[in-house]
Amino acid sequence: MDFLKSAVASAIAKGPAFPYTFGDKVDLDPSVWTLYNGIRREDGSNCSIFAFDITANRSALPLARNALKKLRTMRHPGVIKVLDTVESDSYIYIATERLVPLRWHVKRKSLSPETAKWGLYSVAKTVKFINDDAASIHGNLKVASVYTSESGEWKLGGFEVLSNVKDDEAVIYTYGSLVPDSARYTPPELAKSGWDAIKRCPHSAVDSYEFGVLIYEVFNGSFGGSDQAGQTKNIPPSMHSSYKRLTNANPKARLSVGHFLDQGQRNGSFFDSPLIKLTDGVENLGVKSESEREVFLDDLDQLTDDFPEDFFKMKVLPELLKSVEFGGGGPKAFSVVMKIAAKLSNDDFDSKVTPVVVRLFGNPDRAIRVCLLDSLPLMIDRLSQKVVNDKIFPQIVTGFTDVAPVVREQTLKSVLTLISKLSDRTINGELLRYLAKTANDEQPGIRTNTTICLGKIAKNLGTSTRAKVLIAAFGRSLRDPFVHARNASLMALAVTGEHFSDEDSAIRIIPAISPLLIDKEKLIRDQAIKTMDVYLQKIRKAVASMPDSALPPESTAAGGPRMSTPQPAESSASTATAWAGWAISSFTNKLSAAAGEIQPSSNGSQSPSLSAPTSKPRPAPSSQTASALHRQALKSPPPSAPLSRTSSSGGIGGAESFFPGPEIADDDGDAWGDMDEGNEDDNFFSGGNETPSFSSSATLTKKESSSRTVSGSAAAPYDDGSEPDFAGWLAAQQAQKKSTVVGIKGLSKATPTAKPSTSPTTAKKALPVSKAKVAPAKKIDLKPKSTDDDDGWGDGW
Known part of the structure; x- marks a missing residue:
């Protein structure tokens, strides 16, 4: 390889300037040419270079010069595109578009049936042009004479013996047999009578036979000789009849390539396919009428994944993108763009599709926006995070507030697709x-x-x-x-x-x-x-995983806890008993711990405070034990005993009538109401060393407030760190009442009962009776509620 490159370089140095760089050699079927990959020095674009060494193969020089001449003059989309040529005494170079031999695809069997038919259609159009319009004979049709371009299109070459039928000295008559491997592809009449037999037959007969051989090679891989001509193995059934007529042994009965092409283009025939229609109409898509464009795009939607990727990338995709952005192609054209873009590499997508997509998101057309949002899952993986976050998302958010509900809904659905690309x-x-x-x-x-x-x-x-x-x-x-x-x-x-x-x-x-x-x-x-x-x-x-209790452990100090902790009942039936036993034992324990007597006040009513301890000896304890007090408390009081408290509305039953207590003052009702309204446990039992304070509409006189004192022997106030102190709370309540504390019969020495003082202020007041208010009927509002939540996150929620 290095020797060949150096030989070519030395030959170029001695001859005319050739602004192309030779690359790797490309394997070819037997040919007079050597094919190289090349690069154009001016712009670095890819190309191919056909090289002929005159000194090494002088006998084939007429074939090389004929090919050079015909390629220069033959202009057709199906013919190899020539970029530059150079000829000297020692070599001939032809620079063309970058080509790949069709033989490579045939050997790899990489051609799908639809792609094969599309390629044969292109070659058939080119041969028809040569036979009919150029009045010429190709004379060298075979797989080795066909190449594919970078766009995937099939391009015809092999012009070594291409001749005009009007030229009596045409090269085909003299040098036709010098074409490499010509014996295998020569029609039967030429093999029998020589190349001069062409003059006695229709001039298209040679190309018809060789085109039939080309069809066989494309679908089967290779052609062994005239015995295989006309065999239909692996050839599409819709093509059988016409194909057999191409390879008829009688040259006068053969179907011309032009007629074969016409038969294939009939409705439902082998060349009537969306792919072939696409190639015919894509180049003038921008000038089609709206109805023609709709028909064209409908055919595109019928395409499956079985199409030539390179052709769509190089030819179809740019035209469709222009149609979507400028030519009114609309959502349907963009759906085809996404179908083609799925086959592109990431680099090709970034260079060809991404810039157009970014511009389209700025398009105010709602149909385009909805189509873009629908297609977003197909392209989100191809879009970089920077492009999505900085360029696309700022355009998408306009859809959240669009007046069209469909745009808002599609924008909302797109969030799930975009979320992975947002910061x-x-x-x-x-x-x-x-x-x-x-x-x-x-x-x-x-x-x-x-x-x-x-x-x-x-x-x-x-x-x-x-x-x-x-x-x-x-x-x-x-x-x-x-x-x-x-x-x-x-x-x-x-x-x-x-x-x-x-x-x-x-x-x-x-x-x-x-x-x-x-x-x-x-x-x-x-x-x-x-x-x-x-x-x-x-x-x-x-x-x-939480602890059973957050309370501190019970203290072992003298006196112990004021109340026993209730234990879980063994069954639901014993729950009430356990609760009652806890309450009664707590009450009796408190009574047994209390000392002193309730002393009457100076104004004839009993003092609301307990007597303070003095240095005088305590009176002898009562002979009644705690258990006796317990049993006595459980007994029903006699009817004559003043056990119930009275109010303007009658007696208050329940626990208050069972355990007699102080009479209800005029401001007690207000205080309970306030506690209910506050609905806070902290208001019910106040911590620290302060006595519970309940709000009331009634005010205290100086004399009354000054008489409300609690002696130093009163029970300690409720501490949040321990159990509730009901007894301490009761003592504090007694200190706040304006009424006289009535002695509890049977629990202390009998003392003369003084009537409570009745002032004009207290005589007129009674417990307020709350009246239930009838709530108005609630109306059901079918609209979403707009009440503000207490979360503080956005007014919209």
Whole structure:
């Protein structure tokens, strides 16, 4: 190889200038030419170079010179395109477009039936032109004379004996037998009578026979001789009849290539195919009328994957892209573009398709936009992240607010395709803002698809805002009047449970799902149960690892705890007994620990405070034991005993009548109401060293407030770190009451009972009786609710 290159270089140096660089040698069938790959020095483009060494093969010089002459003068799309030629005393060089011998494809059997017919159609048109328009005979038709260009088109060469029938001294008559391997392809009449027999037969007879041999070689690989002529092995059935007439032994009965071409173009015949129609009409696609373009594009849609990739890449694709962008080809043309682009390499896609796609996304035509969004899955892998994030997405977001619902919906669906190519900043910023708008869209289907979209892209959202966004969006969708929107939200919650904390699941999600357990639609009820089970299992798993109690361990200091901790009941039947025993034992323990007597106040009523401990000796303890007090407390009081507290509306029964206590003051009702309204446990039992404070509309006089003091012997106030101190709370309540504490019969020494002081202020007041208000009938609003959630994420949610 190096020797050949050096020989060629030395020959060029001695001869005329040839602005092409020789490359690798290409294997060929037996030929007078040597084929090289070449490069044009001016622009670096690819080319092929046919080289003939005169000194080494002088006997074939007439054939080489005839081929050079005919290639220069024969102009046809099916003929090899010549770029430059040079001839000297020692060599002939012909530079052409880059070519690949058809023999390579035939040997590899890489030609599909449709591609083979398309190539034969192209060669048949070229031979018809030579026979009819140029009144010439090719005389060397075979696979070795056909090449494929970079666009995949079949180009005819082998012009060594191409001759005009009007030339009596044509080279075909004299040198036809010198063509390499001519004996195998020579028609029967020439093999029998010599090449002069051409003059006695129709001039197209030789090319008809050899074209039939070419058909056989294309479908079978090789031709062994005249015995195989006319055999139909592997040849398409629709071509059998016409093919046999091409290879008829009688030259006068043979079908000309022109007639063979006409028969193949009839409706339903072997050359009537979308691929062949495409090649005929693609070059003037831009000047076709709208109806012609529609027909042409319909034929393109019928194409399967069985087409020549190179031809579509080099010829069809550029024409279609121009038609889509400038010629009104529309969505149908772009769908064909995507079909062809699937066969392109990444480099070819970036250079030929990507720039056009970016420009098309800026096109205001809605039909083009919808077509682009539909085709986005086919090309997203070919588009770089920078192109999608910086150039395409800013154009796509205009579709979120388009007035056409179909554009909004297709834009929303495209998010799933685009999400992998968007930056985190774009996803958690601009994209979520637009999804918040589609979540409130007037079209229920778009609202539903937004919920589905959020569920599928949950893993792509930022961890700092993911739970807040999803809970706000899904919570709103759970209240949507559209049944499928609610169902979509339930299903989305079921598959995104891993993204929510245990606290959010228990406090926010489960309560939001609960109303749907009794939804009017069975579809929603069933899905709500499934979703609820998902979160209940999540909560069960979380609490399994939690400690049994968060309270500190019981203190072993003197005195022990004020109350015993209830133990779990063995059965449901013993639950009530366990609760009652806990309450009574706590009460009696408190009584047994109390000391001193209730002293009357100076104004005739009893003091609201317990006597403080003094240095005087305590009185002897009562002979009654704690158990006796317990039994006495369980007995029903006699009817004559003043056990119940009275109010303007009658006695208050239950535990208060069973355990007598202080009379209800005029401001007690207001204080309970305030606690109910606050609905806070911290208001019920105040921590620290302060006494519980309840708001009331009634005000205290200075004298009353000054008399409300708790002695140092009072029980310690409630501490948040321990169990509730009911006794301490009762003592604090007594210190705040304006009424006199009535002695409890049977638990202390009898003392004269003083009537409570009745002032004008207290005599007129009674416990307020709350009146139930009838709520107005609730109206069902079918529009999506626009109430603001407390999440603080976007007004749109």
